Amino acid sequence: MMSQSREKVWSQGIAALRWRKSLQSHLSSLKHSSKITSTITNSTTATKCYRLCINRRAPLSFYYLQCNYSSKSLPDDLKCRCWNCNQSKSTSLDPFLSCPSCKAVQPIDTSIDYFVIFGIEKKYAIKDGNLDGKYKDWQKKLHPDLVHTKSQKERGYAAEQSALVIEAHRTLSHPISRALYMLQLEGIDVDEEETLSDPELITEIMEIREAVEEAKESNVLNEIKSKIQSKLENWTNSFAKALNNRNFEDAKNSIRRMKYYEKAIQEVVKKL
Ligand SMILES: [Zn+2]
Structure with a gap:
């Protein structure tokens, strides 16, 4: 049996291959030069483009151009x-x-x-x-x-x-994608799949989840939402400050927290 991470790499590889095929036909329909289409055979680039494309739901041609051209x-x-x-x-x-x-x-x-x-x-x-x-x-x-x-x-x-x-x-x-992009301009990649291990935050997120589950009325949900929103705002400010000071570790940490709070807001909105 394949381990979970190997399975993930495997399925990403398959998807990248499929993606590469559709990209090739897309580019040939745009009549790009053969020089460009021939370089898509590099599978590392294809996987990189594929991941960008899936994460950000952008047109294939654009990511190809960004990665390669x-x-x-x-x-x-x-x-x-x-x-x-x-x-x-x-x-x-x-x-x-x-x-x-x-x-x-x-x-x-x-x-x-x-x-x-x-x-x-x-x-x-x-x-x-x-x-x-x-x-x-x-x-x-x-x-x-x-x-x-x-x-x-x-x-x-x-x-x-x-x-x-x-x-x-x-x-x-979007505040989070803008933050990620600004770090990218500094040559810093944030592993978007990395989870936070701060026990305080994990407890907090669990408490929010419970409160959302228990909430029956919209005014209670709105109250929870505005509380999370102000936390998100605080971390957004922390990000801006960290970026300004070129403290990239703090900046990355702020982005991860922003993502948690944004997800929590989405969960509240779903119930509203
Ligand atoms: Zn001109």
Whole structure:
């Protein structure tokens, strides 16, 4: 009999293979260069992409591009100049998803981070309004339906850029995914499956669960919810502080707690 962890690795491997197949057909439908499709045979990359994709429910092509088609492989002339009219990028803070001069959609440059895409400062505390306005602007410029009269090459770029903008918006809008992303930018990976072993927290979570189970009236549930919400807020602030001080261990610990409290809130909401 296979041990539980081996079974898990095994099923992930199978899923990654299946995923790779569907990604291959997806990319060939987008008519990507054979150079890109041939590199998908690397199974480590496929597994990595698959896990990202499952965890974040994002379009396959986008994760493939993020994992493999790094800025290193994007030729410099494509990074700095418009492929259509040769207009050069103004600054390194210019996301250059589409050319301001001829409006042609550009290929993805993964050296551009999500904050640059929305033209906001790289800080944990962000205003949703800034994000949403710019998001709508990009969608207007990149939406596949709006570029259907363009060449196949440009439609391909638009599909990828549009997926990138959706993913960037989704990541930055949510406090936990934004926190994880900011650590990722610092080169720090958080093992999302690692559980907390703090006995105090475990007891607390169990108590919350019991209270939710016993609660019959919505006002009781709402009270529990607002209590958990304020704890979540405290840990969110702790995360921001730890990140600011570049104390990444504390930052990771805060994220894990945020996830526990968020899950607890979801359980309350389910009962409401
Ligand atoms: Zn141009």
